[in-house]
Amino acid sequence: DAKTTQPNSMESNEEEPVHLPCNHSTISGTDYIHWYRQLPSQGPEYVIHGLTSNVNNRMASLAIAEDRKSSTLILHRATLRDAAVYYCILRSNTNAGKSTFGDGTTLTVKP
Amino acid sequence: EAGVAQSPRYKIIEKRQSVAFWCNPISGHATLYWYQQILGQGPKLLIQFQNNGVVDDSQLPKDRFSAERLKGVDSTLKIQPAKLEDSAVYLCASSSGTGAYNSPLHFGNGTRLTVT
Numbered sequence: 160d161a162k163t164t165q166p167n168s169m170e171s172n173e174e175e176p177v178h179l180p181c182n183h184s185t186i187s188g189t190d191y192i193h194w195y196r197q198l199p200s201q202g203p204e205y206v207i208h209g210l211t212s213n214v215n216n217r218m219a220s221l222a223i224a225e226d227r228k229s230s231t232l233i234l235h236r237a238t239l240r241d242a243a244v245y246y247c248i249l250r251s252n253t254n255a256g257k258s259t260f261g262d263g264t265t266l267t268v269k270p
Numbered sequence: 271e272a273g274v275a276q277s278p279r280y281k282i283i284e285k286r287q288s289v290a291f292w293c294n295p296i297s298g299h300a301t302l303y304w305y306q307q308i309l310g311q312g313p314k315l316l317i318q319f320q321n322n323g324v325v326d327d328s329q330l331p332k333d334r335f336s337a338e339r340l341k342g343v344d345s346t347l348k349i350q351p352a353k354l355e356d357s358a359v360y361l362c363a364s365s366s367g368t369g370a371y372n373s374p375l376h377f378g379n380g381t382r383l384t385v386t
Contacts, residue, residue, distance in 0.1 A: 195375070195377075202361050202378050202379045202380050204377070205375060205376065208374060246312060252372070256301070257318070257326055258375075260312035262311055
């Protein structure tokens with residue numbers, strides 16, 4: 160299954176936009192790009208997913224590169240509650256959707 | 271909708287003892303996953319069920335870990351005997367997809383296991 164690469168950590172100021180990058184250079188045509196976040200002592204929470212086009216929902220936006228080898232999760236205005244570990248994974252219609260989680264990006268939001 | 275339910279929330283056992291975790295997925299979700307998350311790392315898939323059949327258990331240490339999903343609904347994960355390195359959070363997740371794996375994963379809050 161294809162793997163993803165993310166920076167170990169990032170910092171942001173409160174109320175500023177945050178761009179969290181993810182590289183997935185071995186992505187295949189059937190892989191969907193998913194983002195999850197995990198707050199302390201909780202299970203991961205679904206944030207957003209997409210295939211080729213950019214996606215928006217109430218939590219965030221997902222920008223997908225034209226060659227699909229990278230993507231960026233955009234939090235438009237970071238709040239203290241957005242401090243979490245963010246995971247980018249690939250889910251495919253092949254291989255029964257098997258997904259590999261990396262160690263994610265720890266986002267720190269400064270007041 | 272009700273989320274994925276897991277119990278117990280915490281468990282402390284001594285090495286060589288046995289332990290079991292329970293998971294009730296979101297109603298109607300055909301696919302159920304058990305993950306192991308060691309402190310500071312991302313979740314690692316142990317086993318994936320679709321309905322009551324195993325889809326992938328390639329990373330399940332079968333000499334000590336077992337899992338079942340009777341009737342295709344709730345599931346139990348058992349460790350027997352436990353080792354110190356099994357100390358981790360055990361997460362259960364479910365998804366609605368059976369043929370389409372673009373559907374989101376929904377996680378429970380996990381069971382934190384400490385083996386002493």
